[in-house]
Amino acid sequence: MSEKKTVHLISHTHWDREWYMPYEHHHVLLVELMDKLLDTLDQDPEYRYFHLDGQTIIREDYLQVRPDQQERLDHYIREGRIQFGPWYVLQDEFLTSSEANLRNLLIGHQDAKPFGVLSKTGYFPDSFGNMGQAPQILQQAGIGNAVFGRGVKPTGFNNAVVDADSYESPYSEMIWRSPDGSEVLGILFANWYCNGMEVPADAEKAKAYWDKNLAEAEKFASTPHLLFMNGCDHQPIQTDLPEAIRVSSELYPDIDFVHSNFDDYIEAVAKEVPDDLAVIEGELRSQHTDGWGTLVNTASARVYLKQLNQQGQTLLEKVTEPLATMAHLAGVKAYSHHLLNYAWKTLMQNHPHDSICGCSVDEVHREMLTRFAKSSHVAEKLARQSAEAIASAIDAESLARWGEGAVPFVAFNTAGWTRSGVLETELLVDKKFFPEGPNPQALAGQLESTPLPTFVVQDEGGRVYAAEITDLGAHFGYDLPKDRFRQPYMARKVKVTFQATDVPSLAYRTYALVPAEAVGAAAQATQADAAGTDTVNVNGTTLENGKLKVTVASNGSLTVERKQDGTVYSGLNIFENTGDIGNEYVYRQPEGETALTTEHLQADVRIVEQNPFRAVLESVVRWEIPASADETFIREKRQMVPFTERTAQRTEQTVPLVITTRYTLEAGSELVKVRTSFDNQAKDHRLRALFPTGLNADHHYVDSIFEAAKRDNVPAKEWINPSNAQHQQAFVHVTDGERGLLIANQGLNEYEVLRDGQNTIAVTLLRASSELGDWGVFETPEAQCLGEQTVEYAIRPFAGDAAKSGAIGDAYSYPIPWTVVQAGTLADHSERAAEKPVGGAKPDAASTGVASTAASAGSANGLPLSSQVVSWNEQDTTLAFSALKLSAETDDVIARWYNLSGEEASLQASAGFGHETAYESDVLERRRELLSERHDTIGAYKIVTRAYVTRQNR
Template sequence: MPYEAHHVKLIETINSLIETFESDPDFKSFYLDGQTIVVEDYLQVYPEKREIIQRLCDAGKLSLGPWYILQDEFLTSGEANVRNLQIGHRDARTFGPISKIGYFPDSFGNMGQAAQILQQAGIDTAIFGRGVKATGFNNRVVDASDQESPYSELIWQSPDGSKVLGILFANWYNNGMEIPVDPDTAKSYWDHRIARTRQYASTRHLLLMNGCDHQPIQTDLSEALRVARELYPDCDFIHSNYDDYIKAVKNELPDDLTLTTGELRGQHTDGWYSLVNTASARVYIKQLNQQNQTLLEKIAEPLAAIAHGLGKAYPHGLMQYAWKTLMQNHPHDSICGCSVDEVYHEMKTRFAKSMEVGSALITDSARFISAKVDTSIFASFGEDATAFVVYNTSGYSSSSVVTLEIEWSHRFFNQSEDPSAVFKQVSDRSHGEGYLVNSQGDRLDCTVEDLGVRFGYELPNDRFRQPYMAHALRLTFEAKSLPALGLATFAWIPAMDTAISKSSSDTLITDDFTMENEFIRVIVAQDGSFSMFDKGSDELYSDLGVYEDVGDIGNEYIFKQPEGDVAITTRGIPAEIRLTENTPYRAAFEIRHTLEVPATADEQLQQEVETMVEFRKRKSVRSQQLVPLNIVTRISLERESHALQVHTRIDNTAKDHRLRVLLPTGIKTALHYADSVFEVAERETIPAPEWENPSNCQHMQAFVDVHADDRGLTAAGKGLNEYEVLQDDKGTIALTLLRSIGELGDWGVFHTPDAQCLGVNVAEWSLIPHGGGDNRFAAYREAYRYAVPVTTAQTGIHEGTLPPVHSFLAWDGKEMAFSSLKINEDNGDLMARWYNLAYTPSNLSINTRENSLLYHSNIMEEMTSEVQTQPIPVCKAGIVTIGITPL
């Protein structure tokens, strides 16, 4: 159902719960599913009941937190997972005790770094529902033999060595629902439930969960337990809580618990219900999420933190509001794309709201910082010189091709003036001619688009709105060597002498359909595929960029290719290829494909959906009617880049299909690597023997990598979260760009026509060749940097305390990845986080002002110890948070 329909049911449930607590003293406790948002949503309707909720929490009857929401772990960033804990703890603390349990009841797989994250948050137990034993639908245990763990309880370890007690819902999280009151019915019920739970429990303490999705509370639970006690006098039936249950279990744990390390993704199953294909359902939602997360954690927070260090108040309230609005899209059935269409209409609005707030904070911070940058060097170019600052908040120094719009020749006006006359004044006195310089006064190659005179306005803090007319230009140029977490300053110099603004004749085009820079050479073939030669490793990658389309008769959860279906590809089909950009700093080709693909699945699929035929038993195939699938690809190479950037535009007119791009690496290896939450996870390319699913898709965050000792290829994406490394001789990476399906799936018939993703779909991805081995870490950093756009801010010509080129937090560490920079809400300290990409120890060096104290922190931003020496040692796969206190 849509959110507000569920909201109404939530209100009814909490009201019923409060009434039951008041009327039944034996109704001991209720667990609010490990989150705080349910209380927030309830109090939105009944704010006057806050004291009642607080009293129940203080009494231990309601358990709240530690999360804000129950997220999907693999489709939300590392920082989103951390903010989820931080905000959940902060909200829960205002009501009473925080539930210190790593609660993952229905995540579609569990992140490998969970134990390290939980330990840093002071949590030593995780309770989860998926990813370990061979399971069927909703985690029903199929066979108790030959499992990863003989018990529901196990030790779960992260790659760094952090451990927590893991408790699996071996009989799902509804194994104690709807307990009968009638003695005869209750006897049958309990005989079954006790036997099933004893089958997997390692202690005498059996966990039964009294509730499920869409279910009201059991108001006669106390009576049902009284009946159970009479029927089974040798058992103690306790209406308990998680804290007491876990304490009892820990006191009796056996010595032979299984140690499970890293990700829990259901790899030792038949492969059908790992639900990994939710990573490709409604790709547009994943793309909006990636944009939103990047905007907040990699741009808004760092810029606000830098501005705070220069004297500006940090916008804690607005930042938390933006994060909360984003995280309201992070529950697994939301971000995974497996809900009804109405859910996604509202999600798009939430993304827009969060990004509007984040963008406003970015603009505010960038203007504040820019006003403190010394731009006086540009005064010598005349009073019309227009300065602007480019910010690189990715955490990695880099060169980047920048496009921005500037305005000059401003003419403010008031209501008594004729706007048409003002427009003409600006038009008569301004023009689009000129040249670009950096802070050393060097002229730069630049492409200029004259946008003419346009209206604009300012909203000053000290007076009424200020409308104006100004001449606008769109500039594209290469900003070389932007410092990490820093800025560089440039200026546009208006000048009528066109000779001085003429670009150089340098080009990256070296032959027909060939472009190259110092690092790589790219040659486009007649069918639109391309080869890439890596000059550093002297290795060639061929037949890249072939598109593959197949049928899909599955659902939003699970991809299912029809029996006998043959892939339709662009291989060997002539493409339309043309050069679309040729500047000294960037070259680009446009490649146009038209594939004739089946319009939809045949009519049998509709019948199978309506009659709830399980997807594995469906016999439908693709229809005979064909429609054109138009794919427009732009491949571009920048002068200073080690990567090829790709933009794919898909005009989707077909239903019930999946489109992927094939990227042969030429490397046959049993292992590959994928960016995950605070780690680059090592994964097996060939699935376990019990795996039956012909598809072996996997999750990724920013990239997937296949490498050998001397060569490797990293494929990075923006909001593309599903890939498969094919079991061929070429080590082919298949990156999913689009999946079109028409039903939700799961337990009923829910049509989702919007999930067909008809119309224009866009995918952005990048290819980064490297020298393999330890050389891969530079490629990983390039993949992270690729996802973070630069920020620009126009400013005036003025003196300032900041130099025109400056880094606010320089750091070094070959295997280290930058994660976040923000301000601690409690003490105002700067908090910076990195993590070790390698499964071997590494070092981190940080350059800060001399009058600063550095200290180790956990992810909750609590000081643990002072930093004594540099470089700072970091354990394998370690997540390190450093607090910086100005002295």
């Protein structure tokens, strides 16, 4: 190891796109900063480098206002003096999905590719905790390091470093290891990412500055290379830094002061790190803090944002991309890389930590709603186009089997698991275009005067399904042909509700609405119910199918019995309400307050739906809760009293809280779906749903980023905060090794396993706050989340391993909507008819290689009635499916899985489409080793990506 110390000054600004000011306020300052940076680089060759905070989006934001500066900016990026990437945005890792984290990295690399340079720095300066699989993801992307600010050191509120003995690493350098064993060199901002800001150019001031700051850095550094971050949040650049470096070098001739960059700094550190570096494993979410704050409660700030984000992510990665891939492979619609990239970027503009965490001023989060909508609208349109293109290309002769008057429709299961489920769709049974009649009213009258036949639902094998069919009357609609003006029409609609059973993963199946007289009495007599031989029965306030018995108690809570082994869980979905005198970052219950619950209230319970394949019970609980915190809270916020020192309580004034819960049980299902609605009129409080497991366990499992993370029920000894809330993605479950209880959710990212002797899972449904918190006083009245709220979650008991039992597959499939479109002569074909198939080929099964799962495939002129794109050994395995898409670089079909287990697993995947070769790939979708077998052994906790080279993209 060299004796002489080197001070690496890395100029940067930590650019939160939006936070304590609206986006455009920050945007104005960004433009000013970038103008100044370019001028400085032009004028001072000794100002060598600037790190653009790891985000390629900053370039977009700047050029949106200053397109005239593109040549100057891009010149310095190519020259390496401005360094950016590898991320598109600096996201919150735990509140964005596994695939969203990968898209962020992938799009960052794609944006930087034209420049030929990219900062290969695993940059996580301000994430509110770090995902455990980051080292594996970074290694697959060719990045061997991670630079981060949180998760392995005692960090107090407002980023203050706390003196303590409990450092997981004695150094600012360490080895960070993922569960699969992947390792990167971890570098901690031990003195935060502003420890080198505003270096004095005056000798006397510089001496005092460096005497203090050098000692602080040397306390943690394991090598002579000391990191000093020259900048901070929205920090203007220090234009006299070269002079400050010259003065510092004269004051300390035994130290090299250099204007550095991360590439040079990390290379120098890596050569001299000692052999005794600590190995830090998995998630970086240390509770060795001031005992109160890890910023985890941002997971429950503005829950509505989390719900919209979950919906947007699910739509893109689990619906639109798979459907677009299916349509591409069928040769009926080109894969829209450009539009998908736009939709992802628009969504990811909501993923920076201060945005998705809900910890900004109200104006920021209002703008986020528009971005969520814009991204979803693009995804919805692309998904619909892909599904309709496939439905339009299904062989007409095959559709004709149902006879005249039938209305065929296609159901797509874009989940990675075979599933059954209740489908609701609206179908057109007749339509008349406006030119066909005198006026829309007359057309509607003609349509509604025609008697409808009695319909049944039938599949291609002749099986008849129990269904509810409702006449909706005449409605307006329109076609948008590619070759002429819009075509309005009036159409007779019916709503069809039935249960599709055992639809393969990543597949479609065609059904038809058929006049009953065409089916015949014999077929109707053997009508299938919703799940083979299973039905749902209702007895009072009890729902029962072949697998579960579900009873709603007088207080509205649920008792669930798993019939196979007799395991019973009682008191599920009791509601808990407490005060919150914290802020958007941190939940703080008033001192000495006793939580309110609905345990002893009386609920009104009634049946709202009952048929052979689904039943729904509704519970209504009427509650009175405190209206807000008291006047003390207002004063304490104004005076910036730290949240740990606040003495406020809740007011004695109350407001009503009426909670309406609908419990749904479907035939053949082991999942109880829960939909809870309420009108929030209270402020400064938290509402949770409680699920006592009664299971003996000292840990639990939670869906995190590419893993089911194992977490202790009891926090670290330094943790004095009474609340031990944590992040989740799709589910959390407690198991004693033989049986378990899993709670799935849709956009409810905060939970806690209570230390109450019951290992109760508490899921946060709402947290109402009134201030941003952190370094100033910023009122956020809209964070109180007043008004109508609806949340959705599900209860899934299981036995044995959560993955092999199917419980995790159910949890992952639960939020994914079915896609249903009409086929046949009444379908909206005009929009797709003019679209050119990929490569100009006809959409036939022979040319595209689409494999039919049905006994009879389509003819040479169309697609088969059923098809599966990828099949895999989804039963009795610890693997989870993650993605089906096309690579923007190669058009390879990308399929991804990951192993949830610490044991090896076998992947047996079969592509239902013609392909020439298959490669092992990585998170950047590059072709790696050639795969010669369809069977593959997947190592413990491994993320595995396959790239299939098809005939279209060879």
